[in-house]
Amino acid sequence: MFYREAGDFKTTYSDDSQTFPLQLDRMGYYAVLAVAFLVVPFVIDDYWATSVMVPFLIYAIATLGLNILTGYAGQVSLGTGGFMAVGAYATYKLTTSFPDISILIHIVLAGFITALVGMLFGLPSLRIKGFYLAVATLAAQFFLVWLFNKVPWFYNYSASGQITMPERTVLGQLVTGPSVSAPAKYLVCLVFAVALAWLARNLTRGMLGRQWMAIRDMDIAAEIIGVNPLKAKLTAFGVSSFLIGIAGALFFAVYLGAAEVGEAFGINKSFLVLFMVIIGGLGSIFGSFAGAAFLVLLPVFLKNVLVGGMGWPTDLAAHVELMIVGALIVFFLIVEPHGLAQLWRLTKEKLRLWPFPH
Amino acid sequence: MTMQDSHSLAPGRHSARTTTPGPVDQGADVQPYVTADGRRIGGVLMDLRNITLRFGGVEAIKNISFDIREGEIRAIIGPNGAGKSSMLNVISGFYVPQEGEVWFKGFRRGPMRPYQVARLGIARTFQNIALFDGMTVLDNIMTGRLTMMKSNMLQQALWWGTAEREEIAHREKVEKIIDFLEIQNIRKTPVGRLPYGLKKRVELARALAAEPGLLLLDEPMAGMNVEEKEDMSRFILDVNDEFGTTIALIEHDMGVVMDLSDRVVVMDYGRKIGDGTPDEVRNNQAVIDAYLGVAHD
Numbered sequence A: 001m002f003y004r005e006a007g008d009f010k011t012t013y014s015d016d017s018q019t020f021p022l023q024l025d026r027m028g029y030y031a032v033l034a035v036a037f038l039v040v041p042f043v044i045d046d047y048w049a050t051s052v053m054v055p056f057l058i059y060a061i062a063t064l065g066l067n068i069l070t071g072y073a074g075q076v077s078l079g080t081g082g083f084m085a086v087g088a089y090a091t092y093k094l095t096t097s098f099p100d101i102s103i104l105i106h107i108v109l110a111g112f113i114t115a116l117v118g119m120l121f122g123l124p125s126l127r128i129k130g131f132y133l134a135v136a137t138l139a140a141q142f143f144l145v146w147l148f149n150k151v152p153w154f155y156n157y158s159a160s161g162q163i164t165m166p167e168r169t170v171l172g173q174l175v176t177g178p179s180v181s182a183p184a185k186y187l188v189c190l191v192f193a194v195a196l197a198w199l200a201r202n203l204t205r206g207m208l209g210r211q212w213m214a215i216r217d218m219d220i221a222a223e224i225i226g227v228n229p230l231k232a233k234l235t236a237f238g239v240s241s242f243l244i245g246i247a248g249a250l251f252f253a254v255y256l257g258a259a260e261v262g263e264a265f266g267i268n269k270s271f272l273v274l275f276m277v278i279i280g281g282l283g284s285i286f287g288s289f290a291g292a293a294f295l296v297l298l299p300v301f302l303k304n305v306l307v308g309g310m311g312w313p314t315d316l317a318a319h320v321e322l323m324i325v326g327a328l329i330v331f332f333l334i335v336e337p338h339g340l341a342q343l344w345r346l347t348k349e350k351l352r353l354w355p356f357p358h
Numbered sequence B: 001m002t003m004q005d006s007h008s009l010a011p012g013r014h015s016a017r018t019t020t021p022g023p024v025d026q027g028a029d030v031q032p033y034v035t036a037d038g039r040r041i042g043g044v045l046m047d048l049r050n051i052t053l054r055f056g057g058v059e060a061i062k063n064i065s066f067d068i069r070e071g072e073i074r075a076i077i078g079p080n081g082a083g084k085s086s087m088l089n090v091i092s093g094f095y096v097p098q099e100g101e102v103w104f105k106g107f108r109r110g111p112m113r114p115y116q117v118a119r120l121g122i123a124r125t126f127q128n129i130a131l132f133d134g135m136t137v138l139d140n141i142m143t144g145r146l147t148m149m150k151s152n153m154l155q156q157a158l159w160w161g162t163a164e165r166e167e168i169a170h171r172e173k174v175e176k177i178i179d180f181l182e183i184q185n186i187r188k189t190p191v192g193r194l195p196y197g198l199k200k201r202v203e204l205a206r207a208l209a210a211e212p213g214l215l216l217l218d219e220p221m222a223g224m225n226v227e228e229k230e231d232m233s234r235f236i237l238d239v240n241d242e243f244g245t246t247i248a249l250i251e252h253d254m255g256v257v258m259d260l261s262d263r264v265v266v267m268d269y270g271r272k273i274g275d276g277t278p279d280e281v282r283n284n285q286a287v288i289d290a291y292l293g294v295a296h297d
C-alpha cells in the first residue's frame, strides 16, 4: 500500500477539515492509540513508567499548553514552571481540603485555577509584545515560586516547606502516592494527554484557533476582520495555562509525589518546555508530542549508551546532552522553526510523491 | 506610484461605466438613481463630516467632508501623502479623528475599535498586504467569517453541535468566494508562499468573506501588471454589481479610477480639492493643478 492521496477523495467539507485527511494517517493514529491503551499498560514496568512514559506524557501536555500560547497565538512565555506550580499547589490544597472528592476532578479544577492565574498574568500582553512580554512572564515565574515558598498556607504549614501528595484512588485503583503501580500512573497521564490533545486540536482548527493565529501573524489585520485582541490573547493564555496547570498537577501528584517548588517548578522547567516546543515545532499538536518525547528520551538514551554502554562518566554525558540540546535549539530556530513536526511533514510529502518525485 | 503623467487624466477607456450624474452635493438631494449600466445607487451609507486628523503637529486630514452612497463605487484619489490611507483608517476605526463626525447608516458613530467597526459590516484591504502568512489561503479567508460565527469555546473544544455545523456552513460560503475569485487551486497553500498579485486577491477574498455592506480597498491594484489589473477591476465591478456592495477605493491608476468609479473625492495635502463624477473631477482646475504639480501657496 502506498502513502498518498490519489484515490482518497473527499466528498464533503467535514471530511476535508478532518484532523488526519489521509486515510493511512488516520489508521496509523488509531493504531498508536490502540497500542497505547491496550498493549502498553500490560507490559509497562516501573523503569519505563518513571523514566520515560509518565514524564513524556506530562511534558507533552505542558508543551501542548505552551505551544498554544507561543506557537499558535504568538505570545512568548517564560512562566511555564510557575504555572505548573499553580496546578500542583491547587491540586494539593484541593485534595487536602476535600479528600472525598475524586482526584481527577481536583486535577481538572486545578487546571481551571491555573487558567485564571494565567489570564491574570496575560493581561500585560495587551500592551507589550515579544521581548518585553517574555520578561513580564519571567517575573510571573519568579513571583509564583516566591509566593509558594513564602506563604505557609500553600504547603499546609509543613515543617519542610514541601508539599506531599496523599494516596488517592480512581475506581478503587491507587493512582498517587509512593506505592502506586506503573500501569496506573501511566494510564492516568495517558487519559489526560489524549483528551487534552483532542481538545487542543479542536480548538486550534476552529475559529478560536484561527483568531489566535491571526493575532500571531498580524495583529492589525486580525483586528480589522473582527478579532477582539483582548479576547483572543486572554483565551490563549487561559487555554494554555489550563493545560500547563494540569501538567503541573500530574507532575506533582502522579510523578513526583512530593515537591519543593523552586526545585520542581523553577525557571529550568520553563526553559525545558520552551525547548520542547521549539524542537517539536511551533504551532503543531503532533510537534508538541514529538518535542516532549525527544527531550525526555535524549537523556535516557545518552545515559544508556554513553554511561552504560561506553563507560563515560555521568557528568560528561550530562555535558554532551546540554551541547546536543543547545545545538538543536540553534538549528531549529534558524533552519526549521516548525521543528520535528515539519521534518515529519516533509518526509510524508516526499512519500506521497514517491516513487515519481516530479 | 504618483500620478504625474498628464495623459492619465484623459477620458476613461471603457465609457460604459461612466455614470449618469447624480446629486453629488452631500446633504442636498439624495434621491436614489440608476446608473447608465443599471446599478441602483441608494441613500447615504457613510457620511464623513468635517473630519480633522492630526499626528502630533502634522495635519494629515484637514476638515474634510464627503459621503458614500449605498451601492456606489467611490474613489479617493490624490498624490502621495495626501491623506487617503489616513481617511480609510478613520473609516475603519484605526484612527480616531480629533474633530468631525462619522455617520454610518444614519447613526453617528462614537469612537470604536477596529474589531467593533468590522462588526458593523465594514471590511477592508490594506495598501501593504496584511494577510496571515502562516495560515493557508482557506484559513485566511475563513477568518473573514469571524463576525458571523456564533459557537462558543466549549462547543469548539468538543467540536460538537453548532461548532461543526457552523464550520461547514461557512466553508460553503467561502468556497463560493474562492470560485468567484478563481483561486481554487491555491486553497491549501500557505499564504506566505504566494506571489504578490495572488496575495492581493486573497486579501480581497478575506474581506468579501465578511459579506460587508461597505468594502474599503486601499490601492487594490498597486504593483500589478496590466493583466492582473484587468482581473482585479473585473472582480471589483462584479462584487459591486452582483452583491450590491458599496465600495470605497483608493487608486493611483487614473484610467482604472475613471472606469470604475461613480464618484471621486480628490485629496491633496490633507485637503479635499475635488468631489464629483469622474468627468467633473477631470475638468476641475484645482485637481489638474495638483496633479501637474503646480506650486502650492
Ligand SMILES: Nc1ncnc2c1ncn2[C@@H]1O[C@H](COP(=O)(O)OP(=O)(O)OP(=O)(O)O)[C@@H](O)[C@H]1O
Residues within 6 Å of the ligand: B055, B058, B060, B078, B079, B080, B081, B082, B083, B084, B085, B086, B087, B127
Ligand atoms: N501613523 C502616523 N503617524 C504620523 N504620521 C502619519 C501616520 N500615518 C500617516 N501619517 C502622515 O499623514 C500623511 C498622510 O499619509 P497617508 O498614508 O494617509 O497618505 P496617502 O494619501 O495614503 O499616500 P500614499 O499614496 O503614499 O499611500 C503623510 O504625511 C504621512 O506621513
Ligand SMILES: [Mg+2]
Residues within 6 Å of the ligand: B084, B085, B086, B127
Ligand atoms: Mg496610502
